[in-house]
Amino acid sequence: MERGSEGPFKRLAREVAKFGAVGVVGTVVNFAVSNLLWHLTSLQAVRANVIATIVAIGCNYIGFRYFTYRDRDKSARTKELTLFLAFSLVGLVIENGVLFAAIYGFGWDSSLQRNVFKVLGIGIATLFRFWSYRTWVFKALPAEEAVVDAEAFPKPSQPQPLPRPKQRVS
DSSP: OOGGGSOHHHHHHHHHHHHHHHHHHHHHHHHHHHHHHHHHSOOOHHHHHHHHHHHHHHHHHHHIIIIITTTSOOTTHHHHHHHHHHHHHHHHHHHHHHHHIIIIIHOOOSHHHHHHHHHHHHHHHHHHHHHHIIIIISOOOHHHHHHHHHHHSOOOSSOOOOOOOOOOOO
């Protein structure tokens, strides 16, 4: 089956799977860096987590551009990168805002509690990032959108014959 002939749900499922694969790699990087910084440095927890999130954002951009969205429009890389960084910054604020609230609002600052709230923050931020990246950053090519629209258009089950013009007999 050709890629263009698959249905919209299959395309979305494939996109979600690829986004998730890149996200898993980014999450592993994020957790590894943050936990290393938490245990090996004297940085405050949220500052260390911001650094870890920035490192993960860099890894994710490479994965999204060259794996998840490699078939998307590449004509405006500067704009794409600017939007990616802007939406990633919002995701960073969401993720670290949850961690900040847990630590400084509720006093939950053990290693386990940090990681639990890191998971919660990443989860919320991931929903926002998926929506924003696919909507604004890695836009589909106009031709691809036309194919998707054409495939979604209902097709008649059988071709209908054209009506015959009435002939007059004199």
